[in-house]
Amino acid sequence: MATFFGEVLSVYSRAVEEDDEDLDDENEDEQIHRAIEEKREVHIAWCPEVAQSLEGKLQCSELIIAVGTNAAGFLSAYVLNTESWDAVGHASLWNERSRGSSRQSIAPLPGEPACLFYRHRDNPAVLVCQSTCYIAEDQLFQWTEKVFGCLQKRGLSVMVLSDSPVAEYKTPDYLYGSAVPFLRSLKSSASKSQALCPALEQPNILTGLPAAVLSHCQVHQIPAVLYQCYTDVISPDSITMETYKPALLCLSKLVKLEPCLSADVLRKFAIITEAQSNLYT
Amino acid sequence: IYDRAITVFSPDGHLFQVEYAQEAVKKGSTAVGIRGKDIVVLGVEKKSVAKLQEERTVRKICTLDDHVCMAFAGLTADARIVINRARVECQSHRLTVEDPVTVEYITRHIATLKQRYTQSNGRRPFGISALIVGFDCDGTPRLYQTDPSGTYHAWKANAIGRSAKTVREFLEKNYTDEAIATDNESIKLAIKALLEVVQSGGKNIELAVIRRNQPLKLLESKELETLVTEIEKEDEAEKKKQKKST
Numbered sequence: 211m212a213t214f215f216g217e218v219l220s221v222y223s224r225a226v227e228e229d230d231e232d233l234d235d236e237n238e239d240e241q242i243h244r245a246i247e248e249k250r251e252v253h254i255a256w257c258p259e260v261a262q263s264l265e266g267k268l269q270c271s272e273l274i275i276a277v278g279t280n281a282a283g284f285l286s287a288y289v290l291n292t293e294s295w296d297a298v299g300h301a302s303l304w305n306e307r308s309r310g311s312s313r314q315s316i317a318p319l320p321g322e323p324a325c326l327f328y329r330h331r332d333n334p335a336v337l338v339c340q341s342t343c344y345i346a347e348d349q350l351f352q353w354t355e356k357v358f359g360c361l362q363k364r365g366l367s368v369m370v371l372s373d374s375p376v377a378e379y380k381t382p383d384y385l386y387g388s389a390v391p392f393l394r395s396l397k398s399s400a401s402k403s404q405a406l407c408p409a410l411e412q413p414n415i416l417t418g419l420p421a422a423v424l425s426h427c428q429v430h431q432i433p434a435v436l437y438q439c440y441t442d443v444i445s446p447d448s449i450t451m452e453t454y455k456p457a458l459l460c461l462s463k464l465v466k467l468e469p470c471l472s473a474d475v476l477r478k479f480a481i482i483t484e485a486q487s488n489l490y491t
Numbered sequence: 492i493y494d495r496a497i498t499v500f501s502p503d504g505h506l507f508q509v510e511y512a513q514e515a516v517k518k519g520s521t522a523v524g525i526r527g528k529d530i531v532v533l534g535v536e537k538k539s540v541a542k543l544q545e546e547r548t549v550r551k552i553c554t555l556d557d558h559v560c561m562a563f564a565g566l567t568a569d570a571r572i573v574i575n576r577a578r579v580e581c582q583s584h585r586l587t588v589e590d591p592v593t594v595e596y597i598t599r600h601i602a603t604l605k606q607r608y609t610q611s612n613g614r615r616p617f618g619i620s621a622l623i624v625g626f627d628c629d630g631t632p633r634l635y636q637t638d639p640s641g642t643y644h645a646w647k648a649n650a651i652g653r654s655a656k657t658v659r660e661f662l663e664k665n666y667t668d669e670a671i672a673t674d675n676e677s678i679k680l681a682i683k684a685l686l687e688v689v690q691s692g693g694k695n696i697e698l699a700v701i702r703r704n705q706p707l708k709l710l711e712s713k714e715l716e717t718l719v720t721e722i723e724k725e726d727e728a729e730k731k732k733q734k735k736s737t
Binding site for chain 1: 514515518519520538549551563564565566567568570
């Protein structure tokens with residue numbers, strides 16, 4: 211075709227023709243799509259005892275999910291530190307940011323970003339999930355459906371602890387340094403419990419795994435409460451972890467907890483980046 | 492987004508880069524400055540040093556000249572640049588006008604440098620606040636504070652860095668003529684202010700003083716320990732007195 215400026219461009223015809231050749235192309239496309247889907251599938255692997263009892267669904271009255279390194283660190287320090295928890299499963303998935311978990315059958319190494327499930331020995335109806343790996347948007351629905359698909363819906367109640375950078379917190383007022391880190395809560399309409407901190411104000415929203423879980427609970431009328439901690443540090447930090455302490459009040463009714471933690475134990479779970487970082491003095 | 496990338500105004504009059512630079516300052520550990528009658532005191536929270544790192548090269552308190560020194564909070568590298576420029580200016584001033592700088596002069600020089608970087612295209616502001624202390628020729632003690640925007644003010648006592656607000660509130664309550672009556676009392680006020688926010692007490696505090704016509708002196712850890720113990724004893728005595736009176 212001739213253009214205004216005098217060039218001659220070769221143009222492809224956009225007429226669609228149903229050809230045998232096209233079917234092959236489509237098959238190839240389908241194959242590629244399927245391969246990608248398989249690669250991005252979310253696999254939940256349970257330990258043998260739990261897998262057996264899963265012929266029915268797992269009896270679970272309380273599911274506690276920690277999303278993010280500080281939430282996970284808080285649970286590790288205050289809840290999982292007592293000896294009465296068993297690792298019962300893990301979720302493995304692959305996406306651009308979480309590449310390490312391509313081995314499905316082998317449990318993730320400690321310290322690796324992962325999604326781990328723990329069950330209390332004395333009270334097996336209490337399940338804890340620590341999620342420190344990134345779950346992509348297209349995998350969130352699958353994760354939620356598969357995990358909740360293993361649990362009995364009746365009598366289930368969910369608590370989510372999630373980290374978020376304070377830079378994403380929108381407020382008309384200026385946030386003084388001493389206010390950070392702080393908690394905000396969000397509940398599903400089936401939840402009748404009193405939240406232990408102010409509710410998340412508009413126009414702030416949740417994203418990622420916490421949002422997927424809370425949406426699922428809202429749709430299936432499962433009582434769920436979420437505590438979002440806004441913090442200004444990037445790495446796991448003991449002060450941020452301590453901000454989740456109000457959640458202990460709910461948890462202590464269910465399981466025996468570490469009553470009082472020394473600062474040293476907390477610091478074990480917080481990465482000591484300060485000594486290596488000379489950026490700020 | 493236009494107002495976050497370079498230093499131009501946002502529609503509601505904010506210079507976001509400058510405000511963000513002030514956030515960077517809060518990532519540095521606390522520094523406190525006290526202006527006494529015959530002494531000026533700078534106290535800082537020492538940051539933990541890596542095992543193999545030479546401790547004496549990790550300093551928050553630096554001399555600018557024999558009679559002026561400063562403590563900073565914020566980006567280490569930015570501080571180095573500002574300090575070097577200030578030191579050169581101090582000597583240049585001595586050579587040109589044959590007098591040492593006044594504390595206000597060198598503060599103004601630093602603040603002007605910082606302000607220039609809030610108006611230049613393509614350059615970000617310096618991410619440090621500084622507490623500048625010293626004595627002028629006429630023997631007056633001075634304390635000034637600068638921040639990333641390039642403002643500077645004289646203070647009787649002030650704090651910068653991580654828990655500055657808490658320390659400043661403490662100083663507002665406790666900076667009295669009595670509290671700075673002697674050199675020792677001024678030093679103890681600085682230590683008390685830092686103990687409000689420093690984790691694990693006196694081990695993580697570094698203190699420097701300038702007395703009239705004397706160079707900067709860094710307190711030794713033994714001296715600090717003695718003072719911290721004194722303060723703890725005074726505190727306990729106060730608490731016992733209060734209990735008795737109730």
